[in-house]
Amino acid sequence: MFQEAEPATTSLKGSPAVPEYQRTCRLDINRAQHVLYVVGTSLDVSVYRSAPPGSKSFSVKCTSKVKYSISPPTSETSHLSPIPLNNNTILLISMDRASEFENDSKLSVRYYNENKNAVGVAVLHLTGVEISLDVDADRDGIVEKNNPNKGSWKWGPGGYGAVLLVNCDSESKFCKFEDDSSKQEFIFNISDLKDMSPMKLRTRGPARLPEGYKLMMHICLGDSEKICVFRSISGNKNDNGAENKRSVKDYPLVLGPEVLSQEVPYPGGNAEMEFHVEGLEFPDKDFDGLITINLSLLKPISDGVPETPIFTDKVMFRVAPWIMTPNTLQPEEVFVCRTTDNQQFLREIKALVAKTGFKLKTCEPYMNRGDRWIQDEIEFGYIDSPHHRFPVVLDSPRDRELKNFPCKVLLGPDFGYVTREPQSEEVSTMDSFGNLEVSPPVTVNGKNYPLGRIIIGVAFPTAKHGRNMTKVVQDFLWAQKIQKPIALFSDWLVVGHVDEFMTFVPAPDRKGFRLLLASPDAAYKLFRDLKNNGHGQARMFDGLPKEEKITVDELLGSGSLKNQNDYVQSCIDWNRDVLKKELGLDDEDIIDLPILFHLEPEEGFRAGALYPDMVNMIVLGKNLGIPKPFGPKVNGRCALEAEMSSLMGGLGLNCTFIDDFYSYHKKLGEVHCGSNVRRKPFHFKWWNMEL
Helix, strand or coil: CCCCECCCCCCCCCCCCCCCCEEEECCCCCCCEEEEEECCCEEEEECCCCCCCCCCEEEEEECCCEEEEEECCCCCCCCCCCEECCCCCEEEEEECCCCCCCCCEEEEEEEECCCCCEEEEEEEEEEEEEEEEECCCCCCCCCCCCCCCCCCCECCCCCECEEECECCECCHHHCCCCCHHHCCCCCCCHHHHHHCEEEEEEEECCCCCCCCCEEEEECCHHHCCCEEEEECCCCCECCCCCECCCCHHHCCEEEECCECEEEECCCCCCEEEEEEEEECCCCECCECCEEEEEEEEEECCCCCCCCEEEEEEEEEEEECCCEECCCCCCEEEEEEECCCCCHHHHHHHHHHHHHHCCEEEEECHHHHCCCCCHHHHEEEEEEECCCCEEEEEEECCCCCCCCCHHHHHHCECCEEEEECCCCCCCCCHHHCHHHEEECCCEEECCEEECCCCEEEEECCCCCCCCCCCCHHHHHHHHHCCCCCCEEEECCCECCCCHHHCEEEEECCCCCCEEEEEEEHHHHHHHHHHHHHCCCCCCEECCCCCCCCCEEHHHHHHCHHHHHHHHHHHHHHHHHHHHHHHHHCCCHHHEEEEECCEEEEHHHCCEEEECCCCCCCCEEECCEEEEECCCCCEECCEEHHHHHHHHHHHCCCCEEEEECCCCCCHHHCCCCCCCEEEEECCCCCCHHHCCC
């Protein structure tokens, strides 16, 4: 039936490298064995274990597709000579290509006694198949075939491993006011497919697997809550032979939270089957973001006995992290709230945004319900993969009147949502996202952070009754890995947010940005210069009829105010030193802004800005929206505005001063607190980071 080929050399020399996946196979002299072989693997056969009594040597014959080698190598090189048999003789068998039909290849082992007489023969009938579970392991947007690195992950430009997006757009199941148990185990909409990572099962071989063999896809229990896998089934054809429009029913669930394993069809012949992998969870404290999907070929034993795996292929995904965007990235949309008392603020913001050419979106009262602090409710970011990316809003756990805004207004097709809710911790002002910022890209002691570093405010380590950002939010931020957080001391402030004393603006030189810090020292220097130049009677708060006017002389003459600001300056200096170290900054990278504070005894002697806090600004490219400080006027111009314009003008930035005095400042916030900006993503791909 089979045309016998000459046996291969009995030495490993000159043979192909032994495949990594070796499978033990038995010989039987009493009956022929039918073996399903997976191309690229090796069958490991003990020649000695199957030898009949009295066997001293053996020989091997095989058909053309079959290759073999013997270990340990022998000195015999001719197939005409029997090969001495010993108790550790191993036959390594492989096939160089898939079979066209079942049992189309054969290998036989003949045993001889000491007189060279044949005493038995063992026969293997072989069917070769190629089976490959494939992903985009080289991250170029294409699912390549059998990438050798597909089952592992490596960071960096020369790295490998597939990327998985959390499918957190469109479906309200991701909103915090919905029941977490409502995670869908079906495709919600065909458009969801673009959010999912492609995966393919590729085969080559006979039209069908031998009877009883099956392919099983499976995941471990720990990964089951993190992903869903859907299979694409062939659509029906219309009368013209074209495929009909697809529906969600054409993508049945294969794996998910309730399905750890499932048989998948063998496509047959030279074919492939498409799968779509959906991420359900972002990296977090107890989840490193890595997920493995396995495909096993199962062999039947007999009726009533479970199948056994004879080959397993696996692929690995890393779930894409949530990425924040710094002030130096280009804006796309500006968000503000309309309230009953912020008409002037809104007009001035609209004028600024119109001048810059960006989009302005106003959250109306029916949605904000009087909550104007849109910066505190949400933080804009995005997720990215080689095949798709989209913005994702991080919703704070503050849960005030704006709590429905992220889900009801922002969440939609290609706009995702994520939140973290503390189970037992008390939520405080520190959990509002004016207390969450991110730096531009930096290099620190040779370590590159091409996506910047997240900055949060916490209590001083030795504080007995300090306020901190909740642990679940901090854990989430740390787990994203790529924007390693920095903790600053901000609990000295009444509101406690880092945006009250720092921000970043773009710059044309040095590192491409400047860090702006509130500085009582810079304010006192400015006011002393005014006094020395004969402007000691110039008054703060002119133009605000409800406010008590304070002269420069009165400011400088208050010892109590000076003591309070010395304390504030020491707090800011602490943070200045941390930022210099953690962001790799020099003093030339920092600009001090003249801002004074006062302590509130009823707030535990925490600090608030004495006049509108100019560092709490909105950055729109080269245009800055800065709280109007209502400082002392010299020659008809506010001295604080003049100083700010001079400092920013040196960077090519334009200052627009916005009146937020009564609508925000008196309510312990400023322009930045009352606005939010969605920005374009980084060009840099996060998976190219060196970690």
